[in-house]
Amino acid sequence: MKNEDTILEVRGLKKAFKGQVVLDGVDVTFPRKRITAIFGQSGTGKSVLMKNLIGILDPDEGEILIDGQDVVGMSPDEKRKIRRRLGYLFQDAALFDSMNVGENIAFPLVEVLNIRDKLKIRRRVSELLEWVQLPGIESKMPGELSGGMRKRVGLARSLASEPEIMLFDEPTTGLDPILSDNVHKLIERVNRELGMTCIVITHDIAGSFGMADKIAFLHEGRVLAQGEPESMRCVDHPVLQRFFEFSFGSEDSEAAKGEENE
Numbered sequence: 001m002k003n004e005d006t007i008l009e010v011r012g013l014k015k016a017f018k019g020q021v022v023l024d025g026v027d028v029t030f031p032r033k034r035i036t037a038i039f040g041q042s043g044t045g046k047s048v049l050m051k052n053l054i055g056i057l058d059p060d061e062g063e064i065l066i067d068g069q070d071v072v073g074m075s076p077d078e079k080r081k082i083r084r085r086l087g088y089l090f091q092d093a094a095l096f097d098s099m100n101v102g103e104n105i106a107f108p109l110v111e112v113l114n115i116r117d118k119l120k121i122r123r124r125v126s127e128l129l130e131w132v133q134l135p136g137i138e139s140k141m142p143g144e145l146s147g148g149m150r151k152r153v154g155l156a157r158s159l160a161s162e163p164e165i166m167l168f169d170e171p172t173t174g175l176d177p178i179l180s181d182n183v184h185k186l187i188e189r190v191n192r193e194l195g196m197t198c199i200v201i202t203h204d205i206a207g208s209f210g211m212a213d214k215i216a217f218l219h220e221g222r223v224l225a226q227g228e229p230e231s232m233r234c235v236d237h238p239v240l241q242r243f244f245e246f247s248f249g250s251e252d253s254e255a256a257k258g259e260e261n262e
């Protein structure tokens, strides 16, 4: 990306489990206030990368720089503080099943932002539910919600702590095309209306193409290519080309290559 203003950078990130190398030197940058999609085949380490970014896993080697500050070597206290700048939405939304929707969203307001005023909490929960277009469902239990609703409540909860960077782990997996499109529109709103940097881990290359400002392709533990979506079509790699063929049809992918060769 030309003149990229980087908020988050990963350098030489390595992670293995019992000798099985999953991340083998990942280098990738994430532009501030933009949407970056990371895609790659199943099992290629996308979720492991995300877990390293949010601090659920520690890398074996490498750096994770937030505004130039390496998180990896920080004390637990410093890590906690800097990682508050990150929010995330897991595939299953990970709601607390024993709490109702309102309590789920109030949780980070109390625990992260330390808000104690009950009226203020109620108002903010209601605003967040309106923002995800689910007004007035505070008293519903997670078990009563559809998959798409759970995802939106999960998003409202993540947004409650006002992160600067939002990570989405396969947000459209298991959703039909209409709901997937709704989720993409919601991610665009998070980016445009709230000004958050968004990182989206996905298999859905066709869906993410329209939404992302940047795409990074993870393959065999490394980022094989990264750049603006259109530039990715011209990367001459068989796996990447196969992704394009399946997602857009072979003619489209061949045409893009042809244009590049002219």
Ligand SMILES: Nc1ncnc2c1ncn2[C@@H]1O[C@H](COP(=O)(O)OP(=O)(O)OP(=O)(O)O)[C@@H](O)[C@H]1O
Residues within 6 Å of the ligand: 017, 022, 040, 041, 042, 043, 044, 045, 046, 047, 048, 049, 203
């Ligand atoms: N905690 C863990 N312990 C051991 N192995 C793990 C652990 N987490 C992930 N792995 C392994 O790392 C590899 C990559 O997994 P990961 O979930 O990151 O893939 P992915 O690219 O997100 O796949 P998918 O698109 O199917 O979700 C897999 O072989 C997985 O078994």
